[in-house]
Amino acid sequence: MALSTYPMSAARTHVLDNLSPERAKHSLAVAEEMGRVAKQYGLDKNQAAFAGLMHDIGKELPFANMVELVRAHDPVWWRDLPENCRHEIYLHDPAGAVLAKRLFPGLDAETLSAIRGHMLNDPDLPTLTRVLRVADIVRPVADYPGRQVLEHLLHAGELNMANLVLDAFSYRYFTQAGLPIWPTLLEHHAELKRRLGPIPDSIAALLKN
Numbered sequence: 001m002a003l004s005t006y007p008m009s010a011a012r013t014h015v016l017d018n019l020s021p022e023r024a025k026h027s028l029a030v031a032e033e034m035g036r037v038a039k040q041y042g043l044d045k046n047q048a049a050f051a052g053l054m055h056d057i058g059k060e061l062p063f064a065n066m067v068e069l070v071r072a073h074d075p076v077w078w079r080d081l082p083e084n085c086r087h088e089i090y091l092h093d094p095a096g097a098v099l100a101k102r103l104f105p106g107l108d109a110e111t112l113s114a115i116r117g118h119m120l121n122d123p124d125l126p127t128l129t130r131v132l133r134v135a136d137i138v139r140p141v142a143d144y145p146g147r148q149v150l151e152h153l154l155h156a157g158e159l160n161m162a163n164l165v166l167d168a169f170s171y172r173y174f175t176q177a178g179l180p181i182w183p184t185l186l187e188h189h190a191e192l193k194r195r196l197g198p199i200p201d202s203i204a205a206l207l208k209n
C-alpha cells in the first residue's frame with residue numbers, strides 16, 4: 001500500500017548528492033515522467049514519482065558493494081541469480097532497493113519492489129514496476145533510435161505494447177553490447193505477445209530486427 005506522503009525532497013537531495021550529474025538528471029526526468037503518466041495507469045502520483053526518482057540509486061555503487069548488499073539483504077535474489085547475470089546491470093536494481101529501505105525505513109513494499117525489479121519484463125509484475133521499466137527508457141541518459149515510439153505508446157496508455165517493444169529493444173541492445181540476457185526475458189516476451197493477440201504491423205516491424 002502506498003504511503004500517504006513520500007519524502008520527495010530528501011530523496012531528491014540524496015540523488016543529487018550521490019549520483020553523477022548525468023544519472024541525477026536522468027532520475028529527475030524519470031520521476032517527472034512517472035508523475036506525468038501516474039493517473040493514466042491508476043497509480044499514486046507521489047509514489048510513482050518517488051519510485052522514478054529512486055530507481056537508480058544503486059547504479060553507481062562499486063560492483064563489490066552491490067554484491068555485498070544483495071547477498072546480505074536480498075539472499076533470495078542472489079540465490080536465484082544465474083551466474084552469467086552477476087553483472088552490475090542486474091545487481092543495481094536489488095542493491096538500490098536495499099539502499100532505499102535503509103534510507104527510508106517506512107517505504108512500502110510496492111515501491112521497493114518496483115525499484116528492485118525495474119529491469120524485469122514479467123507481464124504479471126505490478127503496474128508500478130511495469131510503468132517504471134518503460135519510463136526509465138523513455139527518459140534515458142542518452143537518446144537512441146526508437147525512443148519516441150516507446151514514449152508515444154506509454155503516453156497513449158499502451159503499457160503492454162510499450163513493454164513488448166522494449167523487450168525487443170533490450171534484447172537487441174544487450175546482444176550488441178555483449179551484456180548477459182536475463183534468463184526469462186524471451187519467455188516473458190512470448191507470454192505477453194500471446195496475451196496481446198494480433199499486433200499492429202507497425203509494432204510487429206519493430207519486434208523483428
Ligand SMILES: [Fe+2]
Pocket residue numbers: 055056059092118136
Ligand atoms: Fe536502472
Ligand SMILES: [Fe+2]
Pocket residue numbers: 026055056136
Ligand atoms: Fe535508469
